[in-house]
Amino acid sequence: MENSAPISITESQKPLSPWRLFWLRLKRRRIAMLGGVILIFLYSVMLFAGFVAPYTYSRQDRDRFFHPPIWPRPSGFHIVVPRYEQLPGDFVYREVPNDTKPLHFFVRGDQYKLFGLIPATVHLFGSDDNYPLYLLGTDQFGRDVFSRLLYGSEISLSIGVVGILLSFALGMIIGGISGYFSGVTDTVIMRFCELIMSIPALYLIISLRATFPPDMSSSQVYAMIVVILSFIGWASMARVIRGMTLSLREQQFVLAARSLGQSNFKIIVRHILPNTLSYVIVAATLSVPYYILGEVVLSFLGVGIQEPQASWGNMLTAAEDIQYLQNYPWLLAPSAAIFVTVLAFNFLGDGLRDAADTKSL
């Protein structure tokens, strides 16, 4: 009893760590938190894409090309799926009245691999064979757009994060070296950065794409896109980190580290770069959308992820056909997914930037 009061006082007076302050400031920005929650949701669904998707990305329903979205609806104590029949004419479908089957949860269906490793057949939901469940309709090959959207997110969502990790790690180390050593090293690196940044991004992306063979396996294409996007992305990061390093290396803690006999590489990685971290995190969050869009554009133009593998970019290629676009607008679903993802990253990044700005407290 006697001890409790002094402890609580010392606890309340204990200085907050910079990261804790950062978190407290971030928590107050509701829009940023909303962006974060959306992203957590999207990325968790991505992890369990095979489980959440009722079908696999390549499963074709040859009786139902361009089927409009089928929505389950509540009926009594069940959720039921209506049956559709095809009418004469080009892909016209009509709901059959009073013909429904209940929706099941945790049903067995197509085989998939959970996390790309564990074979599994259980899906979150599904229905009977003649009562298919196409939440976002089907495409020109009779494949379920919703399932393909989820499988596509495995590529489109992860490629942004992997690309950022690679290019920012490169940018930080090269920028740190450039700023720390200055002189000829600095000049050469910075001129090369300028060179890369002076070519309009997509033109450079296509030139880089030309250096790879046209037909590759999907995992090779994935690695290729990461390499291409990182090759372009590191330059702007390196320039900023170099500028920060130029002022950081004059600080006393660097002098102290040097006088203690630390190697140059250790000083850069252990002492200088951690000081740039709050900037890097903000910049990374705001840059992920560019990497996601980079993959989307490459796949959309037909030089990225190839059919039948799904990516948000190559799914949109079907919508380029004006006839498809007018009659089957659900083919635009991937662009809505892209929009929500990019918006969420922008919300979160904007909040992170404000929270990292210590003047704002």
Added chain:
Amino acid sequence: MWSFVLKRLLHMIPLLLGVSLLTFLLMSLAPGDFFTTLSQNPQISPDTIARLKAQFHLDKPWYVQYFFWLKNILSGDFGYSMAYKIPATALIFQRLWNTFLLSFIALIIAWGIAIPLGVSAAVKKDSWIDRGSSLVAFVGLSISEILLALLALWVAAATGWFPIGGAESPLHDLMSPVQQFWDYTHHLILPAIVLAAADMAGIMRQMRSNLLDTLRAEYVTAARARGLGEGRVIYKHALRNAINPLLTIFGYSLSNLLSGAFIVENIMAWPGLGRLTMEAFFAKDSYLVVDCVVMATALLVIGNFIADILLAWSDPRIRLK
């Protein structure tokens, strides 16, 4: 001022040389060339292919090819397009002109709308116009050119107000010059609007924050203290200083615009450099790809050069550095 202009001008030459060298190196790393597919054709003898290869210097190492290419470029000759079977010079410049016009019109639309919006958002901070425009800006920043272009195509098809893609109607050649001009403009409007819409959000937000920063400056308070009207304070004193930092993002905006034009051209069939790049890429016409990349870079570099000159002209501190 003139020494500054000269210095910037001289700076462009090694940059363009470097870009052409880099692109050339990349294209030389590409597996196969235009003749790889031809050599599979049994009707074309290996001798013919060897002769053609020698004619285009494709049988020599890439740095030798580069010097031949550079020599031709410097005399204004962009070579011969293997895929189109016509001299590349006319092709490139026609496409360059289309891309330039598309980007230029988009630039005017974007800045013409974004700057007044940004100014009114800053002047009436926290009003409905501020909140509304910042919401639109957030959406605009997050929407990709692909979706905008697809939606524009959809609008064109649904309303019939605009042609669906391309730069000319089928009957273009039979029209009078005035009709031809209108036909071209009619085709240009929609892609330009799409491109402008994608670019606007960033400029607007920048303008707003710049003006808010300058409105906090002491000389603005001083101007108000002297009893100047609010209009004079904002438009004569604050706005002029808020424009300066905007010129520095001009280059960045231009880079976005050219990449955006690449997408818009490919979706809306606007015959510009971006579309030509993709066509040349698929045809494996590697010289043409290099030409396109260099021309697009030149467009960007010249744009940046103009922005630098404008900045030096409006802010004497820059040219004294």
